[in-house]
Amino acid sequence: MMMYDDVCNFVVELYFSVLGRAQVFHNEAEFQFAFNRKMGGFLGHPVAVDMITCQTRKVMTDATVIAGDNWAALGELKLEKGGTLALGLQSFALHVGSPHAETELLPCFFIEVIGATIRIGCLVFFEKVAWQPLTPFMNCFYTEHDRTDMATLCRAMCALKKGLTALHSYYIEAHPSVNTITPKDIPYPLQGRRSVRIGNKLIFIVTRDDGERRIFKYCRQYGEEVHRSWAEAGWAPLLYDCKPIAGGWLEVEMQYLADWNPSLSLLKGMDGAAKHELQAAITTALKRALSIPIDGCQVAHGDMRPPNVMIKRDDGGGFDIKFIDFDWARKDGVARYPPFMNTELPWHPQVGAGKLLQQDHDTWWLEDKSCAI
Incomplete structure (x- = not known):
């Protein structure tokens, strides 16, 4: 309980003696000093300016919390005009411009202050500097009859203090003993797994x-209902899980078709009767799959092309067929194609960004000889 009292007291001080009175400071240096003193006392870590030297360039930060050789937090302050984000990105890029940054992420909280507003975000180094806002700009003007903004800032500052304490401990205690480098091309849910x-x-x-x-x-959207219904009928790989993960992504876990091949590779090596037989088998399978309703409605796959049709010879010399890639699969005539599509592919003439998905689009590539491989 004491911690929340401390947070509330700190926010009140920000309102009445620093951010809410930004107009009384004569220059940014005074504003910076007052903010750093208050913020440092609240966070329990010194907040001060830092000088970055990169070749012939020198950049002075407005506020930093230093943990060992790294920054746990970076701040940019302006009395009036903006530009804090650009300055923060530049400072962080110069800070991480060292050999160890090629293999480490170096996460850092980023605090922007413009007059009587404050925003909290985070910075991290991938192949280049990346920034993600954690809050919007929060107003620090006191309004007697509406304290919603003050309550919002209290929650944000409480979270910032907890997060910064954990990050500071990571850099001071755990980080020096870490011997393995996390591969950046492997999503975090798969770290440490054989993939x-x-x-x-x-x-x-x-x-x-x-x-x-x-x-x-890992994708942004997925036709889980269509995939499950087709898998139950034998027209798609088994779907084990489809769940949201942090960052607005979906993690889709499905059966691995080890002995199957994309129809594209098989069709290219065929001619005559064999090719016609395979195309006929795919057409029959697709029409049967498309006949499976969802909530009484027809569905469309949306991306039905040869690479998304998997083939395996069955024991009788025929073909087993399964369909994959259900990112766009939804109800026919209701869902729409995504805003960004590869326009160089041989789509149905009525396929385009924002247009309605239709079953006719799925069967077109088989029926049109110019795009059937």
Whole structure:
């Protein structure tokens, strides 16, 4: 309880003696000194300016919390005009411009203050500096009859103090003893697991502890209902899980079709009767799959192309067929194509960004001889 009292007292001081009275400071140096003194007392770590020297360039930060050789927090303050984000990105880029930054993420909280507003975000180094806001700009003008803004800032400052304490401890205590470097091209849910990436997409073959291999796919949207219904009918790989993870992504876990091949590779090597037989088998399978309703409605796959049709010879010499890549799959005539599409592919003439998905689009590539491989 005492911690929350401390947070509330600190926010009141920000309102009445620093940010809420930004107009009384004669210059940014005075403003900076007052803010750093208050913030340092609240966070329990010194907040001070820092000088970055990079070749012939020198950059002075407005506020930093230093943990060992790293920054746990960076702040940029302006009395009136903006530009804090650009300055923060520049300072952080210069700070991480050292050999160890090539293999480490170096996370850092980023605090922006413009007059009587404050925003909290985070910075991290991938191949380049990345920034993510954690709050909007929060107003620090006191309003007697509405203290919603003050309550919002209290919650944000409480979270900042907890997060910064943990990050500071990581840099001071845990970080120097870390011997392994986290691969940046492996999503965080798969860190430490045996996985192989397929091409340049966020699709991985993951080997479980029991030796079974499964596909893990990371995407922004997925037609889970369509995939499950088609899998139950035998027209798609088994779908084990489809769940949201941090960052607005979905993690899709499905069966790995080890002995199957994309129809594209098989069709290219065929001609005559064999090719016609395979195309006929795919057409029949697709029409049967598309006949499976969802909540009484027809569905459309949306991305039905040869690479998304998997083939395996059955024991009788025929073909087993399964369909994959259900990112866009939804109800026919209701869902729409995404805003960004590869316009160089041979889509149906009525396919385009923002247009409605239709079953006719799914069967078109088989019926149109110019795009059937």
